[in-house]
Amino acid sequence: MKVTFILPAIGKKPGKKYIGTWKMEPLTIAQLKALTPQNIETELFDDRLELIDYDTRTDLVCITVETYTAKRSYSIAARFRERGIPVVMGGYHVTLCPEEAGLYCDSVIIGNAETVWKQMLSDAKNGTLKRRYTGVTAEYDISPDKSIFRGKPYLPVSLVETGRGCIHRCEFCSISKFYCSHYYCRSHDLVVKDLRRSKNRYIFLVDDNLVANRKNAAELFRRITPLDKKWAGQGTLSMAKDRKLLKAMKDSGCEIILIGFESLNKENLRQMNKSFNYALGERDELVERIHDAGIGIYATFVFGYDNDDERTIEDALEFAKKHNFYTAAFNHLLPFPNTPLYDRLKADNRLIYDKWWLADGYNYGELAFHPKKLSAEKLSRLCRDARKEFSAPKTVLSRGFASLGRTSPLMWGLFWGMNLRLGDEIDQKMNVPIGENLDELPK
Ligand code: SF4
Incomplete structure (x- = not known):
């Protein structure tokens, strides 16, 4: 038996290369490879790096689906199903929209696939594939088999998982929905x-x-300190209240931490159910503590909540510049399916597309709903302008010198490569047609 794994891409502009920073190794596929019995042959097509061979000799196609790649996943599945090859789909999007995904494949895996993977393979081998498998999250302790990535030109950073899910319930977040705030x-x-x-x-x-x-985090940092690795990860600002934790993080090799500030506006934070960010009060002081600990910050902001206007975007930009963040993202809000945000906007009749992820003509960077105080086009443009301003040479220079000493010399070197390239990438990423132009070179 042979299994073909496919990691679909988001989309690209005609004749252009796929966005470089979107080429990280797909960890989930290595997890599933580790659980696949040795006597089953495997192959991987990473749609972001290579053309998919639709004529490959295979018995089963397994596609990992995210909301951004749903449209592409469904068209890939159709090509294999035309040949009579069964297609199984799993991933976040499938868990959030199992009925929709089920229309385009032979079987869906809901939740984390690891606990049902072997059963699914055995059923596929016996010709008794079920329409639906439901995995549980509690038992997923396996190590990924990254041999399946051999020869593929991923970014030179290894992905490692230390846990799953999150305790919070931010309105827009599909992670919180997927793991039921656990x-x-x-x-x-x-x-x-x-x-x-x-x-x-x-x-x-x-x-x-x-x-x-x-x-758990403090103990983990203590365990990994002797390994002499340098790492980046995602946290929340509240961690800075614990100075011992910050020190342990730095000692264990933490260079950059991504923090979702989302908004500086109290009402917006309340509406997104992220008031815990505002309740911290001493936001500036906590940012300084993280910097003083020698950790750089990748700050993310999201715009489109009901109190957002030009002023709130400007405030976020000024805040990001004032603190000379290592890098920052100024994103517009996107209603992911089955999240409380999606349901609210739908109930208020504010969605531009019922299913933006499948809509013809929907492009990356476009809004999929009507904001309250700005037009959709204007908000998209203001987000782009904030990114441009934050990556303008003058801002990059100031941030670069502030980062000197905060991070290791290598991360400092990386800062320049990353931030100077970011300016070009902003325009490359705008208006990428979702699910389009992926069966053509260059990749
Ligand atoms: S946005 Fe971040 S903090 Fe909020 S629920 Fe999602 S993962 Fe947790």
């Missing part, structure tokens, strides 16, 4: 094993909130 810690022995086996010195700890369980 955080699941992964065994520290396995994290250490994965870090030891990582071929890159630079690691991205992929958890959505690394510090969701502070006690």
